[in-house]
Amino acid sequence: MVNPTVDLLIQFGLMAFIGAAVAFALIAMSHMMSPTSKNPNKAISYECGVLPCAEARVPYNVHFYLVAVLFVLFDLEAVFLYPWAVAFRTLGVVGLVEMFIFIGILLVGYFYAWKKGVLDWE
Amino acid sequence: MVEKVLFIVFAALAVGSGVGVITRSNIVHALILLIFSFVNVAAIYLLTSAFFIAVVQILVYAGAILVLFTFVVMFLNLRQYQSMEQLHPVQKWVALIMTPLVLAEFVVVALAATWTAVGGPFDRETVAAGGGNVALLGERLFNDALLPFEIASLILLVAMVGAVVLAAKEGREFMETRAWADTDEERIPEFVEEEV
Amino acid sequence: MPTPDVTPIIPELILAVAACLVLVVEPFLKLDKTAVVAVALTGLLAYGAAAFALLGQDMAGFNDMIVINDYAIFFKVLFAAAGVMTVLMSPRYLEAHDRHLGEYYALLLFAILGMSVLAAARDLMAFYVGLELMAVSSYLLAGFFRYRLRSNEAALKYFLTGCFASAITLYGISMVYGFTGATNYAEVGTALAGGENTLGVAFATALVFAGMGFKVSVAPFHMWTPDVYEGAPTPIAGFFSVGPKAAGFAAILMMFLAVFEASVDTWTVIFIAFSIFTMLVGNLFALVQRNLKRMLAYSSIAHVGYLLAGMGAIGQSGDLLAGEAILLYLAAYTFMNLGAFGVLAYLKTQQPVTFDYTLDDMAGLARRSPWAAILMSLFMFSLTGIPGTAGFIGKFYLFNAVVRADLVWLAAIAVIFSAVSAYYYLRVMVYMFFRESEEEFVGGEAISGPLAASLALAAAGVLFIGLVPARLVDASATAFQNFLGL
Numbered sequence: 142m143v144n145p146t147v148d149l150l151i152q153f154g155l156m157a158f159i160g161a162a163v164a165f166a167l168i169a170m171s172h173m174m175s176p177t178s179k180n181p182n183k184a185i186s187y188e189c190g191v192l193p194c195a196e197a198r199v200p201y202n203v204h205f206y207l208v209a210v211l212f213v214l215f216d217l218e219a220v221f222l223y224p225w226a227v228a229f230r231t232l233g234v235v236g237l238v239e240m241f242i243f244i245g246i247l248l249v250g251y252f253y254a255w256k257k258g259v260l261d262w263e
Numbered sequence: 264m265v266e267k268v269l270f271i272v273f274a275a276l277a278v279g280s281g282v283g284v285i286t287r288s289n290i291v292h293a294l295i296l297l298i299f300s301f302v303n304v305a306a307i308y309l310l311t312s313a314f315f316i317a318v319v320q321i322l323v324y325a326g327a328i329l330v331l332f333t334f335v336v337m338f339l340n341l342r343q344y345q346s347m348e349q350l351h352p353v354q355k356w357v358a359l360i361m362t363p364l365v366l367a368e369f370v371v372v373a374l375a376a377t378w379t380a381v382g383g384p385f386d387r388e389t390v391a392a393g394g395g396n397v398a399l400l401g402e403r404l405f406n407d408a409l410l411p412f413e414i415a416s417l418i419l420l421v422a423m424v425g426a427v428v429l430a431a432k433e434g435r436e437f438m439e440t441r442a443w444a445d446t447d448e449e450r451i452p453e454f455v456e457e458e459v
Numbered sequence: 460m461p462t463p464d465v466t467p468i469i470p471e472l473i474l475a476v477a478a479c480l481v482l483v484v485e486p487f488l489k490l491d492k493t494a495v496v497a498v499a500l501t502g503l504l505a506y507g508a509a510a511f512a513l514l515g516q517d518m519a520g521f522n523d524m525i526v527i528n529d530y531a532i533f534f535k536v537l538f539a540a541a542g543v544m545t546v547l548m549s550p551r552y553l554e555a556h557d558r559h560l561g562e563y564y565a566l567l568l569f570a571i572l573g574m575s576v577l578a579a580a581r582d583l584m585a586f587y588v589g590l591e592l593m594a595v596s597s598y599l600l601a602g603f604f605r606y607r608l609r610s611n612e613a614a615l616k617y618f619l620t621g622c623f624a625s626a627i628t629l630y631g632i633s634m635v636y637g638f639t640g641a642t643n644y645a646e647v648g649t650a651l652a653g654g655e656n657t658l659g660v661a662f663a664t665a666l667v668f669a670g671m672g673f674k675v676s677v678a679p680f681h682m683w684t685p686d687v688y689e690g691a692p693t694p695i696a697g698f699f700s701v702g703p704k705a706a707g708f709a710a711i712l713m714m715f716l717a718v719f720e721a722s723v724d725t726w727t728v729i730f731i732a733f734s735i736f737t738m739l740v741g742n743l744f745a746l747v748q749r750n751l752k753r754m755l756a757y758s759s760i761a762h763v764g765y766l767l768a769g770m771g772a773i774g775q776s777g778d779l780l781a782g783e784a785i786l787l788y789l790a791a792y793t794f795m796n797l798g799a800f801g802v803l804a805y806l807k808t809q810q811p812v813t814f815d816y817t818l819d820d821m822a823g824l825a826r827r828s829p830w831a832a833i834l835m836s837l838f839m840f841s842l843t844g845i846p847g848t849a850g851f852i853g854k855f856y857l858f859n860a861v862v863r864a865d866l867v868w869l870a871a872i873a874v875i876f877s878a879v880s881a882y883y884y885l886r887v888m889v890y891m892f893f894r895e896s897e898e899e900f901v902g903g904e905a906i907s908g909p910l911a912a913s914l915a916l917a918a919a920g921v922l923f924i925g926l927v928p929a930r931l932v933d934a935s936a937t938a939f940q941n942f943l944g945l
Contacts, residue, residue: 147265150309201337203430209334210426214419216327220319221404221412227394228401235462236405239413246416249479250423256486257427376659381640381650409463410521414576414588417475418595421569424482425599428562 207259211251218247270310277303290336294329301325312387315397467520467527470509470535471575477502478568485561492550492559496909499546499564503571507539517941523643524582530942531579533934534709537790538578538702540920542571544797545698547913552694552804555811558604566603567698570596574706581717583632583642586710590628590674593703594621601691601699613690620673620683628670634663635718644717652721664719664726671714675707677733677767678740681760685748688756689816693807696752697800700759701793708766708789712782713942716773727774730767731869738764738876745883751803751816754883755796758842761880762792768873769857772864779940781860786935788857791849791924795841798917802835805910821887823896830906832891834914839884841921844877849924856932 185192225232225240232239254260280303283296301324308317385399393399404412465472481499484490510532517528546564553559573592580586598621602614636642638659639650651660669680676684688696715726741761748754766788772781806821807814809828814820825832841848844855854877861870924931 147269147310150269150306153309201334203338204432206331206334206338206430207426209331211423213323213327213331214423216323217419218416220323224315224397224401224404226401227397228399228405231398231402232405239405239409242413243416246413246420246475246479247423249482250420253482253486254423254427256483257431259427259431372658372662376662378659379638379654381638383640407522408524408584410468410524411584411588414573414585414592417569417572418588418592420479421566421592421595421599424562424565425595428560428566428599429602429605 204259204262207254211254211259214247214250218244266310270307273303273306273310276300277307294332294336297332298325298329301329312390313396315400464520466513466516467518467525467579469513469527470506471572473509474502474506474568474572474575477505478565478572481561481565481568492561495561495564496546496550499568500543502568503539503542503546506571506575507536507543510535510539519581521585522582523645524585525576525579526581527579528941529934529938530709531575533786533790533938534578534705535575537705537793538571538574540916541698541702541705541793541797542567544801544913544916545694545702547909547916548694548697548801548804549692551808551907551910552692555808556604556692558606560603563600563603566596566600567695570600570698571702574702577706578709578713580710580713581644583636583644583647583718586714587625587629587632589706590710591625593706594625594674597621597699597703600695601687603692603695607690609690610692611690613687616683617687617691624670624673624680626670627666627673631663631666631670634659634666638663644713647718648720651719657722660719660722661725664715664722665729667714667719668726668729671707671711672733675704675711675763676760677763678737678760681737681740681763684760685744685753685756688759689750689752693752693800693804693816696756697797697804700755700796700800701789704759704763705789705793708785711770712773712785715770716782723774727771730774731771731866734764734767734771734869735872736764737761737767738873740764742876742879745880748883749818751818751821751887752800754887755799758880758883759796761876762788762796762842764876765854765857765873768861768866768869771869772861772866775866776864778860778864779936780863781857782939782942783932783936784853784856784860786939787928787931788853790931790935791841791853791921794917794920794924795838795848795850798914798921799835799838799842801910801914801917802831802838805831805906805914808907808910818887818890819897821890822894824891827896832888834918835891836888837918837921839887841925843881843884847922847925849921852924852928852932 221243222240225236229236277300280296280300284293284300287293287296301320305317305320305325308314308320385393390396390399393402477498480502481495484498485492485495488494513527514529514532516532517526519526545567549563550559553563570593573589573594573596576585576589577593580589598614598618601617602610604610632642635647635651638654639647641647641650654660673680673683688699691699715723719726738761741757741759741764745754745757745761748757766785769781769785769788772778773785803816806824806828807816810820821835824835837848841850844850844853858870858873861873
């Protein structure tokens with residue numbers, strides 16, 4: 142007998158494969174069917190504007206990093222919330238308090254970051 | 264049988280892309296290989312019926328952590344580091360000797376030790392009877408592992424404070440009146456503030 | 460489900476609340492730094508007092524993950540003392556570097572909280588989160604002066620090696636869990652004692668040892684230590700040299716006596732071998748340092764070597780005396796080493812620009828600042844182990860325990876290395892008293908009150924332990940015997 146997980150996995154894999162294949166096929170098709178021009182003028186600014194003169198990969202503002210860190214932390218909080226919500230009935234009031242403490246500690250950090258101006262965008 | 268084949272495929276892909284991560288000199292390629300590695304690890308979790316962990320692996324690692332990595336890549340002007348030489352010439356040779364030694368040690372232990380892992384209290388039937396992976400995990404996490412869970416939130420708080428301490432902008436006036444205890448060369452140039 | 464009993468973590472709760480308050484007081488209430496320091500100090504004192512009030516308790520909580528007993532309380536009080544001294548010596552030093560932020564104190568309190576959990580943990584999961592809380596806060600404190608290259612270097616080196624060490628520890632722990640199916644120390648110990656699997660267990664033991672060895676800077680895992688101490692803010696370097704080390708040894712004692720008890724023969728050999736190597740590396744490299752922070756870093760490695768000899772003695776004989784001696788030594792070391800760093804912090808506040816922690820900067824100190832020179836001499840005497848100081852009592856009990864474990868040769872090596880260490884400790888005094896400064900000294904401000912209090916506390920600790928050791932000896936004996944009862 143095939144392990145039910147494997148069975149599930151095969152179905153899941155099939156879905157993932159078809160999804161990826163469709164996406165890939167669409168891009169490939171548009172790439173092959175659209176008319177292309179090799180003229181170098183095509184790569185420069187259209188009709189007007191300044192010619193590009195440096196790399197597009199300039200360093201970003203470090204502000205983005207702070208937002209990214211906040212995102213990761215609250216993402217983790219959400220991950221913990223999920224099993225808590227599913228098991229909520231058996232956990233009862235104590236579980237509620239536990240989660241409030243957890244969120245409360247993170248909120249301290251959130252308000253701290255807020256007051257420090259991390260969320261201000263000039 | 265099917266399980267074994269699938270495991271070998273996913274494990275090989277995960278390890279292979281992991282090797283790719285540390286050998287690519289183009290950091291963006293390395294990042295994409297890292298995502299691929301994470302996804303394969305998630306597939307291995309799926310094989311062991313650890314659905315929740317698999318989802319977390321995708322959400323947190325392939326999602327959030329990789330976003331952070333990508334941001335870090337974008338902050339730095341990496342071209343200037345791409346041609347950087349190894350600064351310490353001896354280090355390479357030491358590593359060349361030590362790495363195979365450590366590998367040999369691992370292999371010897373892996374082959375010689377008898378791996379009698381003790382199974383946990385859960386198998387497929389008890390999990391199904393208990394309301395599924397996530398419900399059981401929630402019950403265990405919020406009963407047995409309550410203390411580490413709450414301390415984990417403190418670690419997250421420290422990470423948040425750390426990000427602010429290390430990266431938040433200070434007022435410009437403050438920057439200019441700063442009395443430097445260090446020599447000029449030691450000073451770190453201020454973060455580049457070009458907006459995108 | 461039942462409400463968990465919070466008694467075992469009351470001190471930690473106080474500390475966590477204080478740390479959060481420190482964090483929000485400044486931005487929300489717009490109070491000045493004095494208030495922040497006051498909150499941090501109050502929190503630390505309340506934490507120590509709460510721990511002291513629980514003395515004699517012996518209970519486990521949170522599914523037996525954490526305990527409150529005399530052993531945990533001994534370390535809590537020690538951490539509180541180290542924390543108070545560090546906080547007191549910080550404000551003026553941070554002002555001198557134009558980076559006096561409230562977060563500094565919050566991170567310090569969080570680090571102490573992690574150390575506290577580490578010393579009281581009786582479960583591998585609680586152990587690991589405690590370790591990480593301590594470590595993450597420490598990385599940030601090392602890099603607190605973010606505009607200085609050296610501070611950044613310190614933070615980066617500490618972070619990379621520290622993460623690597625944490626991962627290695629975690630790998631060892633995961634193997635232990637695989638072998639035993641349990642994370643509770645007592646259960647794991649019983650399961651390991653009953654099973655065979657010797658090579659796999661030995662491997663897991665080695666991984667945990669290597670990971671913890673990084674944290675307490677056992678040679679050859681010590682490479683980060685001098686760079687981190689040099690780059691970190693001086694009070695923090697002093698704190699690193701005592702706090703996380705004491706917490707690391709609290710956890711090592713617990714781990715190897717409770718969890719890996721079955722493989723005691725294996726790890727005794729490991730500890731003795733690494734002890735000799737650590738003493739060698741620490742003392743020899745300390746001899747050639749001209750930067751005092753680096754010298755103290757290598758000397759702290761040497762002290763870890765002595766403590767490892769004590770671990771070897773416990774493994775060799777199962778004698779309680781060595782465990783007590785380790786606790787005593789850690790307490791003595793906390794006061795004398797933090798005191799030495801405190802004097803350096805004071806000198807830096809005096810001459811923020813010119814003072815660079817080198818031996819030459821110490822020249823002529825006895826003339827321009829006799830009190831600082833006298834205090835520094837006291838701490839140097841104590842670190843050498845001159846009778847009448849805390850260092851002597853610590854070394855005396857430790858080496859005595861090593862001798863009683865039939866490791867006379869190991870004790871002899873340790874004594875020889877102590878004699879070597881006299882050279883680099885006393886050389887500081889030669890510079891302070893018998894060399895003249897080449898440049899004219901521009902008079903600095905008077906010493907700030909808190910810094911003076913901190914130095915007085917450290918000196919009092921050194922003299923108290925050195926002259927009236929009985930109380931502390933009793934305390935460490937009760938603490939250690941109590942812990943073995945689990």
